Amino acid sequence: MYSTSYLLLQAMTAVAVGDALGVPVQFTDRPTLLKNPVDQMIGNGAFDVPAGTWSDDTSLTLATLASLSQGFNLDDMMMRYRQWYDFGDYTPFGKSFDIGQTTQRAINRYKHGVPPEKCGGATESDNGNGSLMRVMPLAFYLLSQFPNYRFNSDVANICERFSSLTHRHPRSLLATSILVNVTTTVILSPNKYAMLKSIREVLDYYQELPKFKDEIKYFNQMDDPSYYRKPNSEVQSSGYVIDTLNSVFWCLMNSEKYVSAVKKAVNMGNDSDTIASITSMLGSLLYAPVSFPPEWAVLLKGKTHIKWAVALALQTTYFDSKRVSIDKRLKPFLLNKNSSDKQNIFVLIFGSIHCFNYHT
Structure with a gap:
């Protein structure tokens, strides 16, 4: 297993890489992308931004990471989302864009004094993927706070409250719990069997709760290996939470390397930035260690x-x-064995962590 410092930086970068690859072709249909597949950072597109620009997926993940660095405080988290929305914090160029309607309405409710956990949309039409896109830091936070991590009522409660900031329909709460548990699982046990098992673990927990019993049917295919033998033409890639999770898991289950999974995700079309961002994040953990293609990394903004x-x-x-413990591959790049942990963290992040030259 690799160090927390390595995996957290890798996963956060992966969120941005997938997001930036997908932004220019967001809303593009799949037949168009089949004819002209995307495999490089390109610019323009729906939002007319430079190549390598990331959007709400990365901004909200950065805001979440910054907030959780101060502890689990939903008021603080929502305030940071508001700062992103109003003032362009956590963006590469000081301006927010590509804001989901459900998330936008939630932030506006917060501005008008609604308590954070009541801000999220609660109707069936509010089941967009806005809570899924920002879960990565929560998975790392949970692993640090629960040394013997397993999915239980305490973890579920945190996941549900986290999702409720923007999306509080039971389907979104369940979807968020699934993605958080999958993320923690691939950090601890990076293999596809464990990933599918972690989905069933969450479904079994929620099956016993009346509030969620009618929602389980929307997720049952996700831990079924036969589902992933479907052609991609039968997998929808919209911003609906079910479609998003189906697409992400399909791309991972049908790939053996990080880059191929991300390329599949980008070229699913429709909500390509979020699907590619989540796929990239999970893929960076599932196939760790990975090295981002230089032609992607050099253009990545921020x-x-x-x-x-x-x-x-x-x-x-x-x-x-x-x-x-710090992985043996990283030890040669530390300052020296007597350096403080904080000094070593900064060396890993601002210097040597990019020295790996293998590509997956």
């Missing part, structure tokens, strides 16, 4: 934003970098 957010998080007790 890399310093990402590095600082991760470096600051790792200095707190909420993202415990001592939970897993």
